[in-house]
Amino acid sequence: MVLQWCPVYWSRQSYWSELSFQGIEVEVTQPKTGAFPGRPAAIPPYFWGGEPRSRLGKFVGRKPGQHAFLIHPGYLEVRDLIGNGTVVDLKRLSFQAQGLVRQIFSGIEDMSDSSSLDDVKSLSCPEPGATLVQLRLSPELESWKVAQHAIGNILPAKGAGLSQASDNVLEILKAAGWPEALKTNNALFGCGIASLLMGAADVPTMFSNYVTDMAFYYEHGYNYIFPSLESLLQKGLADPQALHTPGGRERREAICVGKQYIQGKISLERQHKAHLTNLSARLSRRTAQIISLSESSLLGMAAEAIARGFDPGAVINDLVFSSPGTDVVDIGCDLLNSEVMNSFLNVSDITDTGIVSEDVLRRVYDAYAATGTRMLTQRWHEPVARMCAALYTWHIQNDRHMFFRRAILGWPKARKSPARPQREADFDEVFDEQYRTTGFYRPLDPEYACNGEETCNHVYHFLDCYQEEPLLRELWWILVVEPLEYVRGGQIDERREHDLVEGSRLLMAKLYSRGLVLEMVWLIAHANHHAWQVNYLFEAAMFGSLLDGGALAGKLDRHEEGKIDMPPMSYTCM
Numbered sequence: 167m168v169l170q171w172c173p174v175y176w177s178r179q180s181y182w183s184e185l186s187f188q189g190i191e192v193e194v195t196q197p198k199t200g201a202f203p204g205r206p207a208a209i210p211p212y213f214w215g216g217e218p219r220s221r222l223g224k225f226v227g228r229k230p231g232q233h234a235f236l237i238h239p240g241y242l243e244v245r246d247l248i249g250n251g252t253v254v255d256l257k258r259l260s261f262q263a264q265g266l267v268r269q270i271f272s273g274i275e276d277m278s279d280s281s282s283l284d285d286v287k288s289l290s291c292p293e294p295g296a297t298l299v300q301l302r303l304s305p306e307l308e309s310w311k312v313a314q315h316a317i318g319n320i321l322p323a324k325g326a327g328l329s330q331a332s333d334n335v336l337e338i339l340k341a342a343g344w345p346e347a348l349k350t351n352n353a354l355f356g357c358g359i360a361s362l363l364m365g366a367a368d369v370p371t372m373f374s375n376y377v378t379d380m381a382f383y384y385e386h387g388y389n390y391i392f393p394s395l396e397s398l399l400q401k402g403l404a405d406p407q408a409l410h411t412p413g414g415r416e417r418r419e420a421i422c423v424g425k426q427y428i429q430g431k432i433s434l435e436r437q438h439k440a441h442l443t444n445l446s447a448r449l450s451r452r453t454a455q456i457i458s459l460s461e462s463s464l465l466g467m468a469a470e471a472i473a474r475g476f477d478p479g480a481v482i483n484d485l486v487f488s489s490p491g492t493d494v495v496d497i498g499c500d501l502l503n504s505e506v507m508n509s510f511l512n513v514s515d516i517t518d519t520g521i522v523s524e525d526v527l528r529r530v531y532d533a534y535a536a537t538g539t540r541m542l543t544q545r546w547h548e549p550v551a552r553m554c555a556a557l558y559t560w561h562i563q564n565d566r567h568m569f570f571r572r573a574i575l576g577w578p579k580a581r582k583s584p585a586r587p588q589r590e591a592d593f594d595e596v597f598d599e600q601y602r603t604t605g606f607y608r609p610l611d612p613e614y615a616c617n618g619e620e621t622c623n624h625v626y627h628f629l630d631c632y633q634e635e636p637l638l639r640e641l642w643w644i645l646v647v648e649p650l651e652y653v654r655g656g657q658i659d660e661r662r663e664h665d666l667v668e669g670s671r672l673l674m675a676k677l678y679s680r681g682l683v684l685e686m687v688w689l690i691a692h693a694n695h696h697a698w699q700v701n702y703l704f705e706a707a708m709f710g711s712l713l714d715g716g717a718l719a720g721k722l723d724r725h726e727e728g729k730i731d732m733p734p735m736s737y738t739c740m
């Protein structure tokens with residue numbers, strides 16, 4: 167598909183005339199001086215359009231390698247991988263990822279259920295380090311799982327992510343008339359809230375970006391559930407004015423590239439699903455980053471950010487982090503279903519032996535936690551960092567991951583004291599070339615490290631600056647304080663879980679409607695940081711996922727084409 171330019175005077179109302187954007191046309195507040203830790207530099211404007219691209223001197227004529235925003239230290243290997251960060255570079259890496267995935271899946275059907283670990287490892291790929299490995303829980307974890315199941319502590323199968331947002335949420339955002347696929351909690355509080363937190367050239371482009379990011383949900387089977395999704399996606403990709411905004415063309419071209427990866431992998435999983443239980447891909451550090459980049463399913467966000475002048479190394483680091491940022495709550499589920507690309511289970515500490523043990527999981531967890539620290543505490547205001555920050559709230563709100571159920575089931579195995587010191591490091595520092603953990607980390611810069619209390623000194627200072635905005639305090643309470651109270655209690659309460667989840671959705675919608683975007687981004691990012699290194703809610707959810715009841719063993723964790731009486735949609739991107 168060729169994406170065409172259009173004159174800047176194109177009427178946006180005529181293009182999306184059937185929809186109302188009233189609820190997302192907000193006046194974004196300016197943050198208060200000194201509210202955030204450190205000295206955030208070059209926070210981008212929320213709406214950065216308003217002039218023809220040809221008159222935006224900041225964006226026009228920038229050669230590859232020239233950047234409008236700060237270039238950060240580190241991120242050396244991903245910086246080498248991405249080069250200038252153009253769509254051509256992203257396409258090159260995505261095609262490499264597609265080739266690796268095809269190689270990894272090749273020969274699976276020749277295996278029998280009784281294949282030994284050595285037999286499975288022999289299914290190697292031309293790429294050094296890319297092999298399939300049979301995994302199993304360590305005897306200690308298996309005994310714990312059996313004992314927990316015996317007393318009824320069984321994690322239900324992953325949800326479909328299809329529940330519609332509440333009438334209250336839709337009323338606040340004036341989104342009741344939006345297409346059905348965009349109104350699920352999974353989508354609205356996933357790619358939807360990411361678009362609202364990141365901003366855009368203008369309001370219609372922000373909505374259009376949300377539409378195009380719905381390519382992410384092809385991996386959830388949305389194209390079979392919502393017949394109009396493909397045509398809606400194509401409309402967003404062809405949006406004339408969005409194509410004319412800084413980074414808009416690059417974003418849409420990269421989405422087409424990413425969609426091709428998603429559809430190719432889905433096809434392979436569907437073909438081999440009966441043979442994938444307890445299998446994981448063994449990768450090198452380099453190939454792991456290449457695959458994680460495409461596994462994010464959000465290449466468009468990266469392409470737009472880089473085209474606008476953000477540091478390519480930092481942008482790609484963030485998108486790579488989104489894979490462990492998602493996979494951390496899915497480890498137990500992915501052991502059993504069709505997923506061989508869980509970034510925790512791909513690490514050589516696990517694939518060297520085929521044993522998933524408690525100590526090794528913590529070691530891998532700590533490595534990934536360190537790779538996200540600077541993003542969540544120092545660079546939280548950059549575009550892709552905002553999306554990654556919202557992964558925490560997405561896990562809570564998406565009607566798929568049942569985050570609080572995972573956390574309460576796994577809480578007995580989670581650490582109860584914060585990391586001291588809080589740690590940061592790059593991907594190529596926490597893993598060696600063979601993708602084994604190194605144990606390396608640096609203490610986080612004291613300017614950004616909090617004191618590790620449940621409501622820490624940074625949050626108290628921030629909330630003190632915004633005493634007139636009680637919704638911010640309520641958001642912290644419902645994302646951090648109340649969930650900790652719930653999981654520590656140890657008693658499963660479906661009503662309490664529902665109230666926490668829906669309450670957080672309503673608060674985020676209300677805060678957005680008040681224009682408190684940057685404030686909400688920082689608070690969510692810091693809650694995310696706490697979940698990794700302070701209160702260890704992510705670790706609890708990780709262990710809780712091991713108690714999966716196995717309902718999806720040998721199956722796909724999504725709606726499948728054959729189960730719904732709908733024809734496959736055409737694909738015209740490439």
